[in-house]
Amino acid sequence: MLRIEARGEQRWLVGQDLEVCLQDFAHSWGSVTGPVLLLASGPSANEFPLHRYRSLPVVAMNGSIVRCVEEGIRPFYYLCDDPNFVIGRSALALMGVSHGEHLAMSLDVLQAIHSADATALSGKKIYLLERVNRQDGRAVMSDRAYAWSIRNDDELISNFSLLRRKPNRIGFSLNLKRGYFGSRTIPFGALQLVCHLAFRQVFVVGMDLRQGGGRFYEKGEAALPSSLDEDFEQYILPSFALMARKILPRTGMQVFNLSSVSRMPERVIPKITLQRLDELLGVEPGASTQTAPSTGQ
Secondary structure, three states: OOEEEEEOOOOEEEEEEEEEEOOOOHHHOOOOOOEEEOOOHHHHHHHHHHHHHHOOEEEEHHHHHHHHHHHOOOEEEEOOHHHHHHHHHHHHHHHHHHHHEEEEEEHHHHHHHHHHOOOOOOOOOOEEEOOEEOOEEOOOOHHHHHHHHHHOOOEEEOOOOOOOOOOHHHHEOOOOOEEEEOOOOHHHHHHHHHHHOOOOOEEOOOOEEEEEEEEOOOOOOOOOOOOHHHHHHHHHHHHHHHHHHHHHHHHEEEEEEOOOOOOOOOOOOOOHHHHHHHHHHHOOOOOOOOOOOOOOO
């Protein structure tokens, strides 16, 4: 089994025939400028001309790595926080590990990857994705007690309710050194990551959020189960609404949705066309982007 060892100020990922010094989120905070693409796995991701925007940093997650590999693009970050994805789609997860410049993953995901290929993580730049209020995968406080404890926190922004439990699970982290809020969908974790890094113009691709639509890289009975329909109203939509209401005005971060069929309401995250994307990027319509944003890593 993999474990985390503290050695002085560093943390190491240690297991049989593996020792990797973990990257520190404190060192990546505020380290970038410019726009970024978040590449999710909805069917509309297949329609996006990724090659035209190949100079922009891309944050890939789960199976969306397929599009990056198809276009010969190395994602700036590859995210995964679901060990069931690794177990069910180990080839895709290993593809993400192989191609991602930086990896952001939970410990149980790293364990699943190590079980699939004991050599895959060696030499990689790995950031440990840890949920807020979790230690060894278990809650330290009740959700309500935790939400109350951070009610005046400048970096962990949460809902709080005395009457209902579920609102206390909704939040947004401005500092991934202190963990992230799950929200039951990986694009929300990616949004917390790019906010932490200081990207302030974010374009989300393939965030359809439609359970019946599936994922662009799988079809039919071979598709992995999804709980989007169960989670959307209770967790996903309230999380994005909190971000739109409390985080975007405070940070100046702009988030745009490039999926015209997305279930996310436009009043929460505005939908834009490719023409509007080109206008925001300052490029001629249909032309490829020329210069990549500056990064400090």
